[in-house]
Amino acid sequence: MDELLRWQTDSGSIVVEGDQEQIGYASVAKRPGDIAYEVSGKLEEALKAFRDSAASALTVFRDDVLRPDEVEVEFGLKLNAEVGAVLAKASAEGSLVVKLRWARSGGEEQAS
Template sequence: MSELVRFQTDSGSVVVEVAEGEPGFELVDRDSVIADARRKLEGAFAEVRDGAEAALRVFRDSSLNPDEVEVEFGVKLNAEAGAIIAKTSVEGHFQIKLAWKSMQARDAGE
């Protein structure tokens, strides 16, 4: 079963479905089916953004010197913690993809 949580945003609010029993709920009233999150959505995503920026810095500044760096991860919303990097069947979820273009592709401006 899942619960509904309302996250406030700079321009309104958004209701998100989360797993039942997640910490941090503040029920609007006893009859309500929607709980209010303790954080704004933008603030929750800011911490995840910081993690993505850190991963990009590591791979952009490395001796590998890739032409492209792609960081992929899932985000889970939690009423108390906000946005967190989602766990997969393994322990964590970060996929890093590095790409190098051939010299011909670089010269052609692709």
């Protein structure tokens, strides 16, 4: 069942939809009459791990082995009340897409 989670941010709060059957409801509170669970922790803290993960992925793919002209890293994120941001599943596998592009000598791009 889907529930609403209220995350505090540096500029206010945001309400996101979450799955009640996921781990994480021990660290949240819902008072009678409230429509959303209050999540302990801030949204920015939950997202920092993915910022750091994206930076690590870019470092790996921008090294001198492949030398792409362009790197694109795409994460699918879910927000969890206890553990923060979680890599979302697109299906049975995790959702992480990496695209590398090299420019051909004729100015055309080639994707891999």
